[in-house]
Amino acid sequence: MKAFLPRIEISLSKIQENTQILCDLYGKQGISLMGVSKATLGEPAIAQAMIEGGVQFIADSRLENIQKMKHAGVSSRFVLLRTAQSHAETIIQYADISLNTELETLKALSAYAHKYRKIHQIIVMVELGDLREGVLIHDLPQFITEVLRLPNIEVIGIGCNLACYGGIEPSHQKMMQLSQLADHMGQAFGLKLEIVSGGNSANYQWSQTAPHLGRINNLRLGESILLGRETLQRRAIAGLHTNAFKLIAEVIESKQKPSIPFGTTSQDAFGECPQIRDRGIHQRVIIALGRQDTLISGIQPIQDLEVLGSSSDHTILENKFYPLPIGSEIAFNLDYGGLLAAMTSPFIQKQLLRSAPSYSIPIRGLWSPPVETGRDNPSKTLTGSAAASST
Numbered sequence: 204m205k206a207f208l209p210r211i212e213i214s215l216s217k218i219q220e221n222t223q224i225l226c227d228l229y230g231k232q233g234i235s236l237m238g239v240s241k242a243t244l245g246e247p248a249i250a251q252a253m254i255e256g257g258v259q260f261i262a263d264s265r266l267e268n269i270q271k272m273k274h275a276g277v278s279s280r281f282v283l284l285r286t287a288q289s290h291a292e293t294i295i296q297y298a299d300i301s302l303n304t305e306l307e308t309l310k311a312l313s314a315y316a317h318k319y320r321k322i323h324q325i326i327v328m329v330e331l332g333d334l335r336e337g338v339l340i341h342d343l344p345q346f347i348t349e350v351l352r353l354p355n356i357e358v359i360g361i362g363c364n365l366a367c368y369g370g371i372e373p374s375h376q377k378m379m380q381l382s383q384l385a386d387h388m389g390q391a392f393g394l395k396l397e398i399v400s401g402g403n404s405a406n407y408q409w410s411q412t413a414p415h416l417g418r419i420n421n422l423r424l425g426e427s428i429l430l431g432r433e434t435l436q437r438r439a440i441a442g443l444h445t446n447a448f449k450l451i452a453e454v455i456e457s458k459q460k461p462s463i464p465f466g467t468t469s470q471d472a473f474g475e476c477p478q479i480r481d482r483g484i485h486q487r488v489i490i491a492l493g494r495q496d497t498l499i500s501g502i503q504p505i506q507d508l509e510v511l512g513s514s515s516d517h518t519i520l521e522n523k524f525y526p527l528p529i530g531s532e533i534a535f536n537l538d539y540g541g542l543l544a545a546m547t548s549p550f551i552q553k554q555l556l557r558s559a560p561s562y563s564i565p566i567r568g569l570w571s572p573p574v575e576t577g578r579d580n581p582s583k584t585l586t587g588s589a590a591a592s593s594t
């Protein structure tokens with residue numbers, strides 16, 4: 204049967220292996236992991252691969268994704284990363300734990316938890332400088348005082364999120380600040396605080412170089428598991444696969460053309476005035492993939508091709524080296540933005556692979572090296588004390 208195009212090939216075994224390596228690495232330090240599934244649109248098979256790799260929680264920002272995973276039979280402690288007051292009833296129905304920063308939302312969660320006779324567990328997120336979600340530190344004692352008055356709500360943890368909006372690093376100083384807050388809040392309110400969640404994939408470097416981890420005993424990881432990278436510099440973590448996802452699109456035009464558009468120049472399809480370099484007459488291909496499918500700046504051709512530009516449904520590439528007639532397939536690696544958008548596109552088929560696909564035999568122009576992962580490309584990985592051990 205002819206393969207569907209465009210498609211994203213997903214190696215579940217690579218995702219599971221990445222998870223296992225990270226669970227071993229962090230587990231040795233007493234850190235449990237939440238596998239963050241949101242970039243995969245809550246794909247149940249991917250969540251299952253994370254669970255088989257050893258994560259103790261599945262975390263997602265979208266209730267719809269949690270519903271989808273639960274309905275598919277995925278069994279885990281489900282954590283909702285983003286709450287909204289208007290979703291309170293569904294949150295209580297589907298999430299076991301949620302991250303929270305607003306008292307009014309918690310009042311609504313409390314009311315529905317009471318209605319459904321559930322205890323809803325929460326992690327209070329603290330603002331440590333990145334300026335996305337978080338209760339300001341000086342408001343925290345009052346906030347917790349009020350939360351503890353709410354029936355059917357149990358505060359099981361404290362957490363922070365950095366390197367998302369403001370690009371603020373999870374430094375040792377910030378992690379110790381969170382750690383001390385856990386101590387203070389624990390003592391002041393007699394709370395056990397089972398979870399002290401220090402952050403996300405950006406915490407890798409800190410975790411590998413810190414003299415001690417204080418009270419931090421949990422991280423919420425998306426990108427490190429899925430794409431094998433830390434997120435402060437986007438360097439591959441040694442031992443991890445960076446190519447668990449591969450996007451494949453079809454060549455629909457292949458011609459020699461001038462590189463400079465001819466005629467009177469005005470705006471392009473997106474209201475920009477394109478600046479285009481003169482490359483003379485050159486070989487161009489167009490693929491059936493555009494901005495409606497993914498973030499084009501977030502995809503990198505595996506072959507030596509250059510993306511020249513894109514509109515909603517077309518992406519144009521310069522092709523200097525390959526015979527790529529129409530019908531050929533071109534494969535791309537993805538960064539986080541490319542992955543997020545491609546997994547969300549209804550036009551891209553998601554093809555789940557149990558074991559790594561082999562590309563050693565070219566299929567009508569499709570080519571990619573048999574091995575090109577972070578684990579096999581040490582020059583692009585973190586090394587030394589900051590490197591994960593490879594299995």
Ligand SMILES: Cc1ncc(COP(=O)(O)O)c(C=O)c1O
Pocket residue numbers: 239241264284364402403404405423424425426427434
């Ligand atoms: C609150 C929260 N924690 C953790 C993550 C995971 O981040 P990363 O993919 O960088 O590991 C995200 C984003 O997906 C998030 O919003």
